[in-house]
Amino acid sequence: GQNIDQPTEMTATEGAIVQINCTYQTSGFNGLFWYQQHAGEAPTFLSYNVLDGLEEKGRFSSFLSRSKGYSYLLLKELQMKDSASYLCAGSYNNDMRFGAGTRLTV
Amino acid sequence: KAGVTQTPRYLIKTRGQQVTLSCSPISGHRSVSWYQQTPGQGLQFLFEYFSETQRNKGNFPGRFSGRQFSNSRSEMNVSTLELGDSALYLCASSYTLLGGTGLRNEQFFGPGTRLTVL
Numbered sequence: 272g273q274n275i276d277q278p279t280e281m282t283a284t285e286g287a288i289v290q291i292n293c294t295y296q297t298s299g300f301n302g303l304f305w306y307q308q309h310a311g312e313a314p315t316f317l318s319y320n321v322l323d324g325l326e327e328k329g330r331f332s333s334f335l336s337r338s339k340g341y342s343y344l345l346l347k348e349l350q351m352k353d354s355a356s357y358l359c360a361g362s363y364n365n366d367m368r369f370g371a372g373t374r375l376t377v
Numbered sequence: 378k379a380g381v382t383q384t385p386r387y388l389i390k391t392r393g394q395q396v397t398l399s400c401s402p403i404s405g406h407r408s409v410s411w412y413q414q415t416p417g418q419g420l421q422f423l424f425e426y427f428s429e430t431q432r433n434k435g436n437f438p439g440r441f442s443g444r445q446f447s448n449s450r451s452e453m454n455v456s457t458l459e460l461g462d463s464a465l466y467l468c469a470s471s472y473t474l475l476g477g478t479g480l481r482n483e484q485f486f487g488p489g490t491r492l493t494v495l
Contacts, residue, residue, distance in 0.1 A: 301476035304484070313467055313486035314420070321482075358420060362476035365433045367410070367422040 275370035277359045282376045288347050291373045293359035297340040304360040305333050305344045308372070314358060317344065349377045379403065381470050381487035389493045395456040398490045402449050402470030408432075409451040410475060410484070411443060414465040426451050427474050458494045465489045 276294045283289040295303065302321040306314035320326060320335035320342060332345040346353055356372040382401045390396050402409050410433075411423040422435035426445035443453045449470075455462055469484040 302482070313488055314469075316483045316485065319482040360420075364476075366435055367425075367433070367475060369420040369422070371419045 275359055275361050275368050277357075277370040277373045279371065280374045280376070283349050285349055285351060285377055287349050288345065289349060289375065291344045291346075291357050291359075291375070293342045293344070293370060295340050295342070295359070295361040295368070297337065299363040299366075300337070300340075301362040301364070303333075303335055303342045304358075304362065304367075305342075306358040306360065307355050308358060309355045317357075346375075351377050353377050381468060381485050383466075383468055383487040383490050385490060386488065387491045387493075389495065390458050391495050392458055392460060394458050395454065396458060396492060398453045398455075398466055398468075398492075400451045400453070400468035400470075400487055402451070402468075403485055406470035406472050406485075407449055408471045408474055409445060409449065410469045410471075411451070411453050412467045412469070413437075414467060414489075415463075420467075423453070425475050432474060433476075455492075460494050463492060463494045465491050 304319050305317040307317055308314040318333035320333050323337055325334045330347045335342045354377045356374050358372045359370040361368045384399045408427045410425040412420055414420045423437055424431055424443055425433040429445045440456045445451045467486050467489045469486045471484045
Protein backbone atom coordinates (compact mmCIF):
# COMPACT_ATOMS: atom_id res chain seq x y z
CA GLY A 272 0.00 0.00 0.00
CA GLN A 273 0.94 3.67 0.17
CA ASN A 274 0.91 4.34 3.90
CA ILE A 275 1.48 7.77 5.31
CA ASP A 276 2.59 7.55 8.93
CA GLN A 277 2.83 10.33 11.48
CA PRO A 278 2.61 10.48 15.30
CA THR A 279 -0.88 10.66 16.75
CA GLU A 280 -0.29 13.32 19.37
CA MET A 281 2.37 15.77 20.47
CA THR A 282 2.55 18.34 23.25
CA ALA A 283 4.83 21.37 23.45
CA THR A 284 5.06 24.61 25.39
CA GLU A 285 4.54 28.13 24.17
CA GLY A 286 7.66 29.60 22.58
CA ALA A 287 9.22 26.20 21.96
CA ILE A 288 10.07 24.42 18.71
CA VAL A 289 8.33 21.22 17.64
CA GLN A 290 9.07 18.84 14.78
CA ILE A 291 6.32 16.63 13.36
CA ASN A 292 7.65 13.70 11.35
CA CYS A 293 6.01 11.91 8.46
CA THR A 294 7.10 8.82 6.56
CA TYR A 295 5.62 7.67 3.27
CA GLN A 296 5.92 5.06 0.56
CA THR A 297 8.25 6.28 -2.18
CA SER A 298 6.83 4.27 -5.10
CA GLY A 299 4.85 6.56 -7.40
CA PHE A 300 5.46 9.55 -5.16
CA ASN A 301 5.24 13.08 -6.57
CA GLY A 302 5.27 15.49 -3.66
CA LEU A 303 4.35 16.04 -0.02
CA PHE A 304 1.68 18.36 1.39
CA TRP A 305 1.31 19.63 4.94
CA TYR A 306 -2.00 21.03 6.18
CA GLN A 307 -3.18 22.53 9.45
CA GLN A 308 -6.69 21.77 10.64
CA HIS A 309 -8.31 23.36 13.67
CA ALA A 310 -11.18 21.48 15.26
CA GLY A 311 -14.40 21.97 13.34
CA GLU A 312 -12.71 23.77 10.47
CA ALA A 313 -11.46 22.86 7.00
CA PRO A 314 -7.74 22.15 6.45
CA THR A 315 -5.45 25.03 5.60
CA PHE A 316 -2.54 24.53 3.20
CA LEU A 317 0.88 25.00 4.81
CA SER A 318 3.41 23.69 2.30
CA TYR A 319 4.11 21.47 -0.69
CA ASN A 320 7.55 19.92 -1.14
CA VAL A 321 8.71 18.31 -4.34
CA LEU A 322 12.47 18.66 -4.10
CA ASP A 323 14.77 17.50 -1.31
CA GLY A 324 15.61 20.05 1.31
CA LEU A 325 14.12 22.57 3.67
CA GLU A 326 11.60 25.24 2.71
CA GLU A 327 10.98 28.00 5.20
CA LYS A 328 7.82 30.06 5.44
CA GLY A 329 7.80 32.30 8.47
CA ARG A 330 7.55 30.28 11.67
CA PHE A 331 6.83 27.09 9.70
CA SER A 332 9.37 25.07 7.72
CA SER A 333 8.98 21.79 5.86
CA PHE A 334 11.67 19.30 4.93
CA LEU A 335 11.67 16.48 2.40
CA SER A 336 13.99 13.57 1.71
CA ARG A 337 12.74 11.70 -1.34
CA SER A 338 15.26 8.87 -1.07
CA LYS A 339 14.31 8.17 2.56
CA GLY A 340 10.55 8.65 2.19
CA TYR A 341 10.66 11.16 5.03
CA SER A 342 9.37 14.63 5.72
CA TYR A 343 8.97 16.85 8.73
CA LEU A 344 7.15 20.04 9.61
CA LEU A 345 9.01 22.36 11.95
CA LEU A 346 7.08 24.91 13.97
CA LYS A 347 9.07 27.60 15.76
CA GLU A 348 8.09 30.08 18.49
CA LEU A 349 4.96 28.10 19.23
CA GLN A 350 1.80 30.00 20.04
CA MET A 351 -1.44 28.82 21.60
CA LYS A 352 -3.18 29.25 18.25
CA ASP A 353 -0.88 26.57 16.79
CA SER A 354 -2.85 23.93 18.72
CA ALA A 355 -4.41 21.95 15.88
CA SER A 356 -4.11 18.77 13.87
CA TYR A 357 -1.34 18.68 11.29
CA LEU A 358 -1.93 16.46 8.27
CA CYS A 359 0.76 15.03 6.09
CA ALA A 360 -0.38 14.01 2.58
CA GLY A 361 1.49 12.38 -0.26
CA SER A 362 0.66 13.09 -3.88
CA TYR A 363 1.02 9.94 -5.96
CA ASN A 364 0.29 9.03 -9.54
CA ASN A 365 -3.51 9.45 -9.82
CA ASP A 366 -4.00 9.57 -6.06
CA MET A 367 -3.50 11.44 -2.84
CA ARG A 368 -2.94 9.71 0.50
CA PHE A 369 -3.34 11.35 3.91
CA GLY A 370 -1.87 10.49 7.25
CA ALA A 371 -4.21 10.26 10.22
CA GLY A 372 -2.97 13.62 11.49
CA THR A 373 -0.89 14.71 14.45
CA ARG A 374 -2.81 16.51 17.17
CA LEU A 375 -0.54 19.19 18.59
CA THR A 376 -1.35 20.73 21.95
CA VAL A 377 0.49 23.91 22.93
CA LYS B 378 -10.87 37.39 -3.68
CA ALA B 379 -13.75 35.08 -2.71
CA GLY B 380 -12.82 31.72 -1.23
CA VAL B 381 -14.03 28.25 -2.09
CA THR B 382 -17.75 27.86 -1.44
CA GLN B 383 -19.70 24.68 -0.92
CA THR B 384 -23.44 24.13 -0.85
CA PRO B 385 -25.32 22.99 1.04
CA ARG B 386 -23.45 23.19 4.34
CA TYR B 387 -25.59 20.56 6.03
CA LEU B 388 -27.68 17.76 4.60
CA ILE B 389 -29.72 14.91 6.06
CA LYS B 390 -30.70 12.00 3.85
CA THR B 391 -31.97 8.46 4.33
CA ARG B 392 -30.42 5.22 3.13
CA GLY B 393 -30.97 4.51 -0.54
CA GLN B 394 -31.39 8.15 -1.54
CA GLN B 395 -28.94 10.07 -3.67
CA VAL B 396 -27.31 13.42 -3.04
CA THR B 397 -25.56 16.10 -5.07
CA LEU B 398 -23.05 18.47 -3.52
CA SER B 399 -21.72 21.61 -5.16
CA CYS B 400 -18.36 23.35 -5.03
CA SER B 401 -17.39 26.71 -6.52
CA PRO B 402 -13.62 27.18 -6.72
CA ILE B 403 -11.63 30.35 -6.37
CA SER B 404 -11.78 32.41 -9.54
CA GLY B 405 -9.05 31.34 -11.94
CA HIS B 406 -8.55 27.92 -10.36
CA ARG B 407 -9.10 25.03 -12.75
CA SER B 408 -8.52 22.10 -10.41
CA VAL B 409 -11.20 20.94 -7.99
CA SER B 410 -10.58 17.99 -5.69
CA TRP B 411 -13.09 16.24 -3.45
CA TYR B 412 -12.39 14.58 -0.10
CA GLN B 413 -14.31 12.63 2.51
CA GLN B 414 -13.45 13.12 6.17
CA THR B 415 -14.68 10.83 8.95
CA PRO B 416 -13.45 10.30 12.52
CA GLY B 417 -12.59 6.69 11.76
CA GLN B 418 -10.91 6.95 8.37
CA GLY B 419 -9.60 10.48 8.46
CA LEU B 420 -9.29 12.47 5.27
CA GLN B 421 -9.59 10.45 2.07
CA PHE B 422 -9.22 11.57 -1.53
CA LEU B 423 -12.22 11.01 -3.79
CA PHE B 424 -11.27 12.52 -7.14
CA GLU B 425 -9.86 15.54 -8.92
CA TYR B 426 -11.26 17.41 -11.88
CA PHE B 427 -9.26 19.72 -14.10
CA SER B 428 -10.64 21.47 -17.17
CA GLU B 429 -13.85 19.42 -17.00
CA THR B 430 -12.00 16.07 -17.01
CA GLN B 431 -11.49 13.67 -14.14
CA ARG B 432 -7.72 13.44 -13.77
CA ASN B 433 -7.25 11.47 -10.58
CA LYS B 434 -9.44 9.10 -8.59
CA GLY B 435 -9.19 7.59 -5.13
CA ASN B 436 -10.35 4.21 -3.97
CA PHE B 437 -14.09 4.75 -3.68
CA PRO B 438 -16.95 2.74 -5.22
CA GLY B 439 -18.71 3.82 -8.38
CA ARG B 440 -21.59 5.24 -6.31
CA PHE B 441 -19.37 8.29 -5.90
CA SER B 442 -19.14 10.34 -9.06
CA GLY B 443 -18.54 13.90 -10.06
CA ARG B 444 -18.32 16.37 -12.84
CA GLN B 445 -16.92 19.77 -13.60
CA PHE B 446 -18.46 22.52 -15.66
CA SER B 447 -16.83 24.97 -18.04
CA ASN B 448 -16.74 27.64 -15.33
CA SER B 449 -14.76 25.16 -13.12
CA ARG B 450 -17.64 24.69 -10.70
CA SER B 451 -17.89 21.06 -9.67
CA GLU B 452 -20.56 18.73 -8.39
CA MET B 453 -20.23 15.46 -6.56
CA ASN B 454 -22.97 12.86 -6.55
CA VAL B 455 -23.44 9.91 -4.24
CA SER B 456 -26.10 7.40 -5.21
CA THR B 457 -27.77 4.72 -3.10
CA LEU B 458 -26.61 6.27 0.15
CA GLU B 459 -25.36 4.05 2.96
CA LEU B 460 -25.04 4.83 6.65
CA GLY B 461 -21.26 4.80 6.26
CA ASP B 462 -21.43 7.70 3.82
CA SER B 463 -22.12 10.05 6.73
CA ALA B 464 -19.14 12.36 6.69
CA LEU B 465 -17.81 15.81 6.06
CA TYR B 466 -17.27 16.27 2.32
CA LEU B 467 -14.64 18.83 1.47
CA CYS B 468 -13.65 20.27 -1.82
CA ALA B 469 -10.46 22.14 -2.56
CA SER B 470 -9.36 24.21 -5.51
CA SER B 471 -5.96 25.00 -6.88
CA TYR B 472 -4.47 26.68 -9.92
CA THR B 473 -2.60 23.58 -11.10
CA LEU B 474 -3.11 19.85 -11.12
CA LEU B 475 -2.38 18.04 -7.86
CA GLY B 476 1.08 16.62 -7.65
CA GLY B 477 2.68 18.98 -10.10
CA THR B 478 6.33 19.90 -9.89
CA GLY B 479 5.95 23.58 -10.54
CA LEU B 480 4.79 26.46 -8.41
CA ARG B 481 1.25 27.41 -7.41
CA ASN B 482 0.39 24.02 -5.93
CA GLU B 483 -1.38 25.64 -3.00
CA GLN B 484 -4.80 24.11 -2.31
CA PHE B 485 -7.63 26.07 -0.78
CA PHE B 486 -10.37 24.14 1.01
CA GLY B 487 -14.01 25.04 1.24
CA PRO B 488 -15.92 24.84 4.55
CA GLY B 489 -17.36 21.44 3.69
CA THR B 490 -20.79 19.83 3.51
CA ARG B 491 -21.78 17.77 6.54
CA LEU B 492 -23.83 14.83 5.26
CA THR B 493 -25.81 12.68 7.68
CA VAL B 494 -27.40 9.48 6.39
CA LEU B 495 -30.18 8.04 8.56
